[in-house]
Amino acid sequence: MSINKLNQFLANTYENFPKGRFISLVVLRKTLSETIFRTEGSGEPICSEFVQAGVTETKVIQRLVMTKRKQVAPERRYGREHLRAHQLLHISKDSSLCSLNTNSPCEMCIDCFLYGFAAGGGGAQKSRIWTEDAFSLLAASDVLGDRTINAIFENGTMRDQNGNASTALNTSEYIKPEVHFLDVVTLKDVTADELRYIIGNILLTTRYGAVSSRVGRMENQILGVFGSITELPSSLELVQAVYDALPKPLEHPFNSDVLIGKTKEVLYNWKNKRGVSLHLSQDELSALIADVDNSWSEDERDNFLKRLNQSYEPFRQVSAESKKGKGKGKKTAVEAEA
Structure with missing residues (x-):
């Protein structure tokens, strides 16, 4: 099983104190429908930044940005759906079931231990x-479109029964289908089951951004897995290096297989980066993904999630004893290294 290749960078069990073990995932995210990434409400522009096109290509272009919160939030919610389905979410301090954005996390579930929390107390x-x-690999001007949004009445027209015109008319930017984003996700001091849980959340999440019940379909693919004692180069450095390696001119849409091939060529050179000592081969990566798929399968998912949940039990007991013995205002063992 290829996950054993990562043993030196995996923790045997959850620990409060970091020990400098990094596993990095290189993720290709490809839009499969119109998608909207913005930080404010309807009518706001799509998130973008002006950056250098490549490492050697020094011209400045405007690239689309999929912010870190737009990545993590849907993946975290996906995992929590299954924790809820398997009764693995815990009761929070205000006696409600653990949920996001309520300022009252349970501090004891898989999600809290992995993705963190900030409690009001x-x-x-x-x-x-x-x-x-x-x-995005390409410039924003190449992969953005405009869509006019209107709301018709039940009679099928833009006018109500009294002849009044609808005012629900708006033009909004959207990201076109088949736009590629490159991303580096870094995991610090995780266990083997935590790694399976995180990769499963990434590969199984399919909707991102605004209006995700209508648009925002996306496919995620892991192109590389590294073990190291430090972080890999950044997502921006990766997309710039791949941009330099691709044949020009670049036009949307372009062949994903060509992009994947050039990205893997860039990643091959990363095994010589300072602090990197392991790069899974393609066969080892395929075996790792198969392992994750098996853990998340219908037959294994319940056992897998309950096994991961049980691994935190000693730390929940320490936390409960600390609260009982020291009273309010004291940090628990789980909180100590926040």
Whole structure:
């Protein structure tokens, strides 16, 4: 099983104190429908930044940005759906079931231990999934479109029964289908089952961005897995290196297989980067993904999630004893290294 190749970078069990073990995932994210990434409400522009086109190509272009929160939030919610389905979410301090954005996390579930939390009473757990902005390969001007949005009445027209025209008319930017984003996700001091859980969340999440019930379909593919004692180069450095390697001119849409091939050529050279000591081969990567698929399968998912949940039990007991013995205002063992 190829996950054993990563043993030197995996923790045997959850630990409060970091030990400098990094596993990095290189992820290709490809839009399969119109998609919207923005930080504010309807009518706001799509997230973008002006950056250098490549490492050697020094011209400045405007690239689309898939912000870190736009990546993590849907993947985290996907995992929590299954924790909820298998009764693995815990009761929070206000006696409600653990949920996001309520200022009252349970501090004891798989999601809290992995993705972190910040409680209003002062407790906190730092996330062990490090993300950064993912950048589009092509310039924003090549992959953006405009869509006029209107709301018709039940009679099928833009006028109501009294003849009044609808005011629900708006023009909004969207990202075209088949746009590629490259991303580096860094995992710090995770166990083998935590790695399976995180990769499963990435590969099985399919909707991102605004209006995700209508648009935002996306496919994620892991192109490389590294073990190291430090972070890999950034997502921006990756997309710039791949941009230099691709044959020009680049036009949308372009062949994903060509992009994947050039990206893997760039990643092959990363095994010589400072601090990197392991790069899974293609066969080893395929075996790792097969292992993850098996853990998330219908037959194995319940056992897998309950096994991962049980691994945190000693730390939940320490936390409960700390609260009982020291009273309010004291940090628990889980919170100590936040």
